Amino acid sequence: MIWLWNIFCAPFAEFMFMRHALAAVFALALGCGPVGTFLVLRRMSLMGDALSHAVLPGVAAGFLLYGFSLSAMTFGGFLAGLGVVAASGLVSRLTPLKEDASMAALYLISLALGVLLVSLRGNSMDLMHVLFGSILAVDAPSLLLVAGVSTLTLLALAVLYRPLVVECFDSGFLRAVGGGGSLAHMLFMALVALNLVGGFRALGTLMAVGLLILPATAARFWAAQVWSQALTATGIALLSGYFGLLASYYWNLPSGPAIVLTAGCCHIISLVFGPRQGIAAQRFLGKKPA
Amino acid sequence: MAAGPLKVVASFSILGDMVKNVGGDKVRVSTLVGPNADTHTYQPTPADAKTLAQADIVVVNGLHLEGWLDRLIKASGYKGPVVTASEGVTTRTMIDADEGGKKITDPHAWQNLSNGKIYAVNIEKGLAQADPENAATYAQNARDYTARMDKMDAWVKASFNAVPRAKRKIITSHDAFGYLGQAYGVTLLSPMGVSTDSEASAQNVGKLVRQIKKENVTALFIENMTDPRLVENIARETGVRPGGELYSDALSAADGPAGTYLDMFKNNVALMTKAMNRP
Numbered sequence: 001m002i003w004l005w006n007i008f009c010a011p012f013a014e015f016m017f018m019r020h021a022l023a024a025v026f027a028l029a030l031g032c033g034p035v036g037t038f039l040v041l042r043r044m045s046l047m048g049d050a051l052s053h054a055v056l057p058g059v060a061a062g063f064l065l066y067g068f069s070l071s072a073m074t075f076g077g078f079l080a081g082l083g084v085v086a087a088s089g090l091v092s093r094l095t096p097l098k099e100d101a102s103m104a105a106l107y108l109i110s111l112a113l114g115v116l117l118v119s120l121r122g123n124s125m126d127l128m129h130v131l132f133g134s135i136l137a138v139d140a141p142s143l144l145l146v147a148g149v150s151t152l153t154l155l156a157l158a159v160l161y162r163p164l165v166v167e168c169f170d171s172g173f174l175r176a177v178g179g180g181g182s183l184a185h186m187l188f189m190a191l192v193a194l195n196l197v198g199g200f201r202a203l204g205t206l207m208a209v210g211l212l213i214l215p216a217t218a219a220r221f222w223a224a225q226v227w228s229q230a231l232t233a234t235g236i237a238l239l240s241g242y243f244g245l246l247a248s249y250y251w252n253l254p255s256g257p258a259i260v261l262t263a264g265c266c267h268i269i270s271l272v273f274g275p276r277q278g279i280a281a282q283r284f285l286g287k288k289p290a
Numbered sequence: 291m292a293a294g295p296l297k298v299v300a301s302f303s304i305l306g307d308m309v310k311n312v313g314g315d316k317v318r319v320s321t322l323v324g325p326n327a328d329t330h331t332y333q334p335t336p337a338d339a340k341t342l343a344q345a346d347i348v349v350v351n352g353l354h355l356e357g358w359l360d361r362l363i364k365a366s367g368y369k370g371p372v373v374t375a376s377e378g379v380t381t382r383t384m385i386d387a388d389e390g391g392k393k394i395t396d397p398h399a400w401q402n403l404s405n406g407k408i409y410a411v412n413i414e415k416g417l418a419q420a421d422p423e424n425a426a427t428y429a430q431n432a433r434d435y436t437a438r439m440d441k442m443d444a445w446v447k448a449s450f451n452a453v454p455r456a457k458r459k460i461i462t463s464h465d466a467f468g469y470l471g472q473a474y475g476v477t478l479l480s481p482m483g484v485s486t487d488s489e490a491s492a493q494n495v496g497k498l499v500r501q502i503k504k505e506n507v508t509a510l511f512i513e514n515m516t517d518p519r520l521v522e523n524i525a526r527e528t529g530v531r532p533g534g535e536l537y538s539d540a541l542s543a544a545d546g547p548a549g550t551y552l553d554m555f556k557n558n559v560a561l562m563t564k565a566m567n568r569p
Contacts, residue, residue, distance in 0.1 A: 015496050016527040068519070136495050137520035248492035255492050 011249045017136050024138040024202045025241025025259065028211055031195045033234025034157050036216030039192065039228065041168045045213050047100065050107040051189075052196045052209035054084035056114030059200060064117050070141045074197050081193030084110055085186070089114060090232055125205050133218035135202045135245075135255050142201045149198030153191055160184050203256045210260035211237050218267040221274025236266050294318075296421045299345040301356045302329040303541040304400055305375055305409075307551045309349055311435045316424045320345070325543045329355055334362045342366035347420040351412055352376045353397035373416030375409040376400075384468050398466040398538065402473040403443040407436045433538045442552050446559050450474045453566045460509035460562055461502065466538035476562070479507060490520060502528040509565035511536045514545065533565030 012018045039048045058080025058149075062072035084106045091102040138146075157164070163184035166174045174184075192212075199208030217234035244259030272279050295318040300306035306321035313319065320341050323329045329351075342348065343366045350356055352374035363372070376399045384396040399405040414432035418425035450458060459477040460467075471478040502510070502524070510521070510530045519559060525531050536558050537548035548554035 011492070011496065015499060017495060017499070017523045018492060020523070021492070134490055134520055136490050136492060137523055139519050139522060139526075142419055144517075249496060250493065252491045252493040255490065258491075 003242070008246065011246065020138050020143060021135045021202075021255065022242065023244055023262055024135055024143055025152045025245070026238060027146040027212075028195075028199055028202060028208075029144070029215070029234050029237035031146075031153040031198065032212045033215060033219075033232075033237050034230040035153060035188075035191055035195050036212040036214075036237075037068075037230040037233045038157075038164055038168065038188065039212065040220065041226065045217070047103055048113035048192055048196075048212055049209050050083065050103050051192055052200075052212075053114075053199055054107040054110040054142060055081040055193065055200065057069075057110050057117055057131065058083075058114075059197075060114040060117035064120060070145060070201065074145060074201070075198060077197040078193055080110060082190060083195060085189040089182075089186070126211075128183040134204075135259065138202055146198050146202060146288060149194050153195060156187065156191055160187055166187055168226070203259065207256045207260045210263055211240070214260065214267045215240065217271035218263070218274075221270040221276050221278045224276060236270075237263065240266055296345060296417065296424075297346045298417070299342055299348045301350045301359060302332075302350075302539075303327075304411075304539075304551050304554070305349050305351060307541060307549075308375070308406075308409055308435075309413055309417075311551075312410055312416055312428055312431050313428060314431050316418065316421065316427055323540065325541050325546070325549075327540055329539055332356075332358055334358055337515045338362060339366035342368045345370060345414060347371050347373065349373045349375055349416065351397060351400075353381065353395050353399065355397035364446055371420055373412060375412050376405070377408075377412050377549065379405040379408050382468055382472060384465060396465075396468045399469055399506070400551070401467055401538070402469040403439050403446065403555065404473065405469060406439050408438070410435050423480060438552060442555055446474060446555060449559050449563045450476060455565045457506075457508070460511060460533075460566065461498075462511040462536060462538075463506055467536075470558075479505070495520070495524065499524055499527050502530060509533050509562055509569040511561070511565075534561040536561060 012022060035263070039045055055077035058076035058078065059073045060076075061080075062069065062074070062076030066072035082186070084103070088099050088103040088106050090288050091097055091106075092099040095102075095103075143215055163174060195212060196208050199211060202208070203211065214232040215236035219229045223229040223232045240263035241259050244262040245255060247253055247262060248255040248258040270278065273281075275281050295316055296313065297318045298309050298313060298319045300309050300319055300321050302323035303325050304322055306319050309317060309319050322334065322338050322341070323332045339362060342362060345368060347370055348363070348368065350359055350372060353376050376397075379399045381395050381399065383393050385393060400409060410432050414428045419430045421428075425567040454469065455475070458475060459479060461479045467476075467478055470476060501507075508530055510525055510528075510532050511534065521532060535547075537554045538558075540546040541554055542557075
């Protein structure tokens with residue numbers, strides 16, 4: 001059975017950078033799983049994607065002022081994400097423009113601003129690094145950041161769980177009972193921004209959202225409750241990270257895309273073969289959508 | 291001929307420095323790609339076109355280093371002489387990481403001081419043709435300059451020869467040192483796939499770590515444009531710390547460690563040999 005160990009464990013045993021990458025993915029999965037589940041349940045998946053672009057000018061500003069400083073880029077990205085969320089909420093309250101449209105407008109402005117800022121000081125190579133990151137380059141500060149973000153996320157979700165769940169399914173009711181829905185919403189979006197910013201160092205801004213959304217959309221076909229979907233999403237994210245790293249190792253693929261594409265495969269497989277209203281399940285088991 | 295100093299435009303900082311040395315106070319040099327900038331990917335500005343339009347003579351490296359220059363010359367309307375500094379050097383080929391492994395001519399010929407001398411002579415010939423009045427001055431300056439290059443060359447050779455052959459290896463993420471490696475017997479290991487523009491795969495990083503450990507390389511150099519964290523990770527895993535900053539495609543600022551062509555060699559070779567000599 002030694003060959004099993006050789007294939008699936010040896011790369012991690014031999015190389016420190018592989019172990020660090022796996023640790024980073026593990027931490028990311030813990031944060032992204034639950035947050036992603038809520039995003040999907042609240043029909044905000046695309047908003048999550050938009051937000052990942054919106055953090056770019058903050059990251060770029062941090063890079064412009066302080067170079068590859070982790071704290072500067074993280075803080076800047078987080079502020080930018082919060083800014084866009086707050087602004088789009090404000091705009092939707094003050095004007096007839098709905099939140100999704102104003103979010104789209106704001107993230108496009110942010111993205112262009114971010115590209116402009118990076119070109120001012122760096123060149124397209126630096127832009128690539130900011131956008132794509134590299135999970136093979138996680139160092140101790142990055143690991144601490146990701147682990148910290150996940151810890152904070154889990155604690156915050158534990159506190160916010162009830163209002164968030166109610167807001168997912170009946171926000172009118174939450175407003176009626178004065179459950180502080182908009183506060184929960186803002187805090188939740190802050191968590192999304194935090195997870196995206198935490199993930200950008202490991203996977204880059206473009207890919208971090210992949211680990212947020214894809215495991216959650218896949219989990220939907222396996223689990224029926226919010227908590228079990230979150231758990232499944234975490235598990236799928238972890239598996240995607242693990243097998244993605246192995247794919248990068250054995251098939252010489254860039255690591256970030258490999259992980260996200262593995263998550264994508266999980267999504268497609270779940271879509272087709274998932275027991276809970278997957279295509280195959282609907283066809284062959286004749287189950288009615290619950 | 292023009293009254294006042296000859297207006298020379300050099301494509302990048304290393305050439306600019308050479309022209310200053312050969313032209314002395316008879317020339318006024320403008321450089322398009324300044325210190326610490328990347329000549330390969332430089333994006334010219336309208337100000338550059340203006341500078342070019344007013345030039346008396348333009349000095350370029352050639353060998354396809356400045357892919358953006360032909361269009362700029364056309365756009366600026368400059369019709370004067372263009373001196374290709376690398377004319378007559380013996381070139382070598384390299385694998386072009388950008389174009390997916392195609393073999394191209396290595397443009398970084400200045401990393402061999404013998405080629406540097408050819409550059410100086412070409413520049414001198416160009417300046418003398420554009421400004422025959424001062425040809426004698428240019429010739430004398432060029433003689434002095436090449437003599438200094440000879441001295442530097444001897445020092446470089448001695449420094450590297452003092453390092454045992456087995457230790458004469460460096461890992462650097464930039465591919466500019468091919469001529470240096472060839473001329474002075476240094477084995478260059480480039481981190482495959484771990485370049486400035488492509489995202490690394492776990493396989494390539496693993497191969498590099500194994501290679502460093504197997505070949506017992508102690509000289510690791512972070513190129514100032516690569517993601518430093520990845521190279522730091524590799525360094526941490528192999529116990530080999532980065533050996534400092536090398537200057538390959540551009541000079542540093544004038545007050546920096548590699549403000550001139552000759553200083554660049556002094557800085558690079560000193561750092562390389564120091565790292566190689568580590569146990």
